[in-house]
Amino acid sequence: MNKPKPRSVVSILDLTTDEINGLMNVADDIENNPDKYREKCKHKILSTIFFEPSTRTRLSFEAAMLSLGGSVISTADSQSSSAAKGESISDTVKVISNYADIIAMRHPKEGAPVVGAMKADVPVINAGDGGHFHPTQTLADLLTIRRTKGALSNLVIGLCGDLMFGRTVHSLIEAMLRYPNNKYVMIAPSELRLPEYIREELDKAGVDWEETESLEYAMPKLDVLYMTRVQKERFFNEEDYVRLKDTYILDEEKLKTAKPDLAILHPLPRVNEISVSVDDDPRAKYFYQTLCGKQMRMALIMFLLGIK
Numbered sequence: 001m002n003k004p005k006p007r008s009v010v011s012i013l014d015l016t017t018d019e020i021n022g023l024m025n026v027a028d029d030i031e032n033n034p035d036k037y038r039e040k041c042k043h044k045i046l047s048t049i050f051f052e053p054s055t056r057t058r059l060s061f062e063a064a065m066l067s068l069g070g071s072v073i074s075t076a077d078s079q080s081s082s083a084a085k086g087e088s089i090s091d092t093v094k095v096i097s098n099y100a101d102i103i104a105m106r107h108p109k110e111g112a113p114v115v116g117a118m119k120a121d122v123p124v125i126n127a128g129d130g131g132h133f134h135p136t137q138t139l140a141d142l143l144t145i146r147r148t149k150g151a152l153s154n155l156v157i158g159l160c161g162d163l164m165f166g167r168t169v170h171s172l173i174e175a176m177l178r179y180p181n182n183k184y185v186m187i188a189p190s191e192l193r194l195p196e197y198i199r200e201e202l203d204k205a206g207v208d209w210e211e212t213e214s215l216e217y218a219m220p221k222l223d224v225l226y227m228t229r230v231q232k233e234r235f236f237n238e239e240d241y242v243r244l245k246d247t248y249i250l251d252e253e254k255l256k257t258a259k260p261d262l263a264i265l266h267p268l269p270r271v272n273e274i275s276v277s278v279d280d281d282p283r284a285k286y287f288y289q290t291l292c293g294k295q296m297r298m299a300l301i302m303f304l305l306g307i308k
C-alpha cells in the first residue's frame with residue numbers, strides 16, 4: 001500500500017499564517033533557550049541537494065540540522081551528483097528518501113521542487129527554484145522584520161532592484177499580503193518590474209502599492225527597505241545585465257532622507273547594490289537576517305519532522 005506523502009514546503013503558500021507565526025515563535029524560543037533544542041533531531045538526517053550555487057541557504061540548513069543534534073548529507077552542485085549523468089529529479093529524491101529524513105533542494109528550473117515533493121517519501125523544502133520561489137528566505141525575512149520592527153503590519157515596505165527575477169521578492173510579497181495595513185513601494189527600472197502574476201496578486205489583495213524608478217523618491221516613506229541584487233544568472237544577454245546592474249547603489253548619502261528606524265534588509269549575496277559603508281549603520285539588518293534564517297530553518301525542520 002502507498003504511504004501518504006509527507007508534508008513539503010515548495011512555496012510560502014504551503015504554510016498557513018498561523019503556522020508561520022508559530023515558526024517565528026519557535027525561532028524566538030531557540031534564540032532564548034538554545035540548549036532546549038540541542039538534541040531535538042538526534043538520529044535524523046537532512047540531505048541538502050543544491051544544483052545552483054549557495055552559501056547562506058545550504059550552510060544555514062546544515063548548521064540548523066547540526067544545531068538540532070542531527071546529521072547532514074550533501075551534494076553541493078549538480079556536477080558532483082548523478083544529475084550530471086542525466087538522472088531525473090524524481091529518481092534522485094526517491095533514492096535520497098532511503099538515506100535521509102528530510103530534503104532541502106535548490107534547482108535552477110522553476111517547479112523542480114514540486115516534482116521533488118511529489119516523488120519523495122520524505123518532506124522536501126524548496127531552497128530556491130530558478131526565478132520562482134524561495135520560501136525559507138521569506139521565513140528569514142519575516143522574522144527579521146518582526147524582530148526589528150516589532151510587527152508585520154502597518155509598515156511601508158520598499159522593494160528595490162531586480163523585482164522581475166528576484167525570487168525572494170516574489171515569496172516575500174506573497175507572505176506579507178497576509179498581514180494587514182502594509183503599503184508597498186516597488187522600486188525598479190522598467191525592464192525589471194514585477195512580473196504580471198505578482199502585480200495581479202497585489203491588485204486582487206486590494207493593497208496600497210505604487211511603482212517608481214527612484215530610490216530617492218521612495219526613501220523618506222519607508223519603514224523597511226528590501227534591497228536585491230540584479231540576478232545575472234537569469235539574463236539572456238550580458239549587455240542588458242551590464243546596463244542594469246548598478247541602477248541602485250545604497251550609500252550613506254541616500255540614507256540621509258531615511259527614517260531613523262528604517263530596517264535595511266537584503267537576502268544576500270550583494271554585489272554593488274549596498275555600499276560597504278552602510279554595514280556599520282545600525283539600520284543595516286542584512287547580516288542579522290542570516291542568523292534569523294538559520295533559526296527559522298531549525299523551526300521548519302522540526303515542524304516538518306513532527307518534532308515538538
Ligand code: CP
Nearest residue numbers: 054055056057267268
Ligand atoms: N539568500 C540566499 O539564497 O543566499 P545563497 O544563494 O547564498 O543561498
